[in-house]
Amino acid sequence: MLDHGTTPLRYARGWHCLGLASSFADGKPHAVHGFGTKLVVWQDSQGKLNVLDGYCRHMGGDLTQGEVKGDHVACPFHDWRWGGDGKCKEIPYARRVPLRARTHRYETAVRNGQLLIWNDPEGSAADHDILPPELPGVAQQLGETSDTYTDWRWEVVPIEGSHCRELIDNVADMAHFYYVHFSFPTSFRNIFEGTRATQFMESKGRPDKSEGYGDAELFLKSEATYYGPAYMINWLEVDYKGFETEVILINCHIPTGPDSFTLMYGITVKKPEGIDDKTADYISKKYAEMFGGGFLQDVHIWQNKVPVQNPLLCEEDGPVYQLRRWYEQFYTDVADLKPEMTDRFEFEVDTTKANEYWQAEVAANLAKRESAEV
Template sequence: MTAVHQLEKLPLQKIKAGPLPDRYARGWHCLGLAKQYADGKVHSIKAFGTKLIAFRGEDGKISVLDGYCPHMGADLSLGCVEGNTVTCAFHHWKWASDGACTEIPYAKRIPPKARLKVWPVLEQNQLLFVWNDPEGNPPDPRVEIPRINACFSDQWTDWKIVNWRIATNVRELVDNLADMAHFGPVHGQKIDYFANVFDGHVGYQMARGGHETLSDGELVADDAYFGPAYHITRMSANVGGNVLNSILLNCHVPIDQNNFELRFGVIVEKNPDLSDEENEKIADGYIELTQNAFRQDVEIWDSKTRVDNPLLCDGDGPVYQLREWYSQFYTDVENVKPVPRKIFEWRRSEGVWRQREDMPPEAESQLYQI
């Protein structure tokens, strides 16, 4: 039998893709800069297979409510903010920030069921977050978004954020956390050291190596998902002979099961020896470079197919372990099993993945301090 005939008899790996989940992940989802909702207008948000509205009332608080009036189905984002209420443009029913209907101009009695769902919100790091839980549970205080001191420091630039709508399921984005092998082909990044840690609700990545566009020398990147949808990277690069420190925001909100909105943002530490104008110019240039690098992923996500059974080789990272960690956010709380800390490490000098029992020292110090 020839070698060709032998190959013909080998089994083929067929791509399997089961039905998409019938729910959206439990956790905090970032809606962008908090200040963009403070303009006195009603903002429309497509998320979680429905429409929401966000507005800041005269009390200064941002509220997020269901976006359709239960009276006759009008889009409440067409209405206006009055005090701490939103007035529906269709029949002028008024809806308060606590979801209650407070006034119907032509009715003597407000129906007891006249209430809108209120979505829990959180403002942190100059950003607005909304809590999603298919079971309707309140936010878990153990998974609160950690504070980033740089977001409140004059020594750092303000967030510069771009929004992209990407036509695929959000899992394709989350897979990146363990997909070390794509950094070279897609981003021109030579990885010397890579580690993943899955610890409770945190999924962490540490990468060390060169980069064709973002660094003249070694690029140091520590990043983590805090929950299913909020991803932060602390990055240090050599640019033009100077160390440039930056923090990247990479967060997503599912519009539906086949589309999500990605918000990609950057802040850069200022060089004290340069003027504000010079720092802004450097920051703008570096932000454009990082955004262009991320667009390289977007182009692939927009055209790839979903694979539930990826065919992996010994050089691939812990993709299946990542997906196991990620599945907790799609499971009822009572059925979520404790997620023990799992640590995986790769070194170019060895060329193989190893599972560690102890935490790499740098990861121990960075894991919850991104």
């Protein structure tokens, strides 16, 4: 029997990406849905990005519909002014600001040109040691540009009706790359340790498909690491018709409710030697479409499946249980963490049998198609 289990009543501890830092840097308040509420994001006069609970602690006004006044965000309801430190700085009509006038603030960091915030239901201070790494050559802070990488292409996809653990499961799921994304995973390994979970995969496209990664001349070497519960860097060496490109894909999400989340992905491409910026941007657009299409294939599966606590695995499957044990650490109070959640675990899937079968199936599909065309 499928055990659907119950979904967690909390949101994961760790760094969550809200989007490209530049998209919040226009002097206006911005709304981002996350952690069951709405957050307000704005840039102050020093250029710092600030994130607070989007609803005013006074009477619940929507700060994202307010205005930035000086360094503060002002509520549209009664003009209470809030600072990035979470304190109320001014109430224009009041003699004094109550000392207790504080709201929930999120600690922020800018990495790889993206805004990240720390979430912890236990209220701990942000752990900067476990931030995702800075990608060498990629523009980091606001206003920087890169000579070696194209600008991020950034896409936002709201997902309703699925818990974000469905997305995480992909890290350990070898066989879905054939069925959902139309590629042959020829090599597949995982390492989970501490707050990181990595998938290594080499794959080639299926010649009998043209959507997703289906293409006889597409070879991928992929190394994808989750840094915490919600931010993955995927380093990809893409070989398409003998033309090699280095692609970096960011796959991140922010939970919005008990069974909904916002998926975001960003693509940057290392500008190939001797290729002008316009062509490099075109290449990044093409890869963004390809990987974007890949995510939509996953989304279709998630929105129609049920949650499962007790997946029934065969020996060619990846380490789903160990991955979930790793993921559970982010939903567990620090005092209750168990060593096995963070202990190093390595796994290599034997893809031989699977690929023998898949090669035969694809050959049969191609033969069928050819005879239909005659």
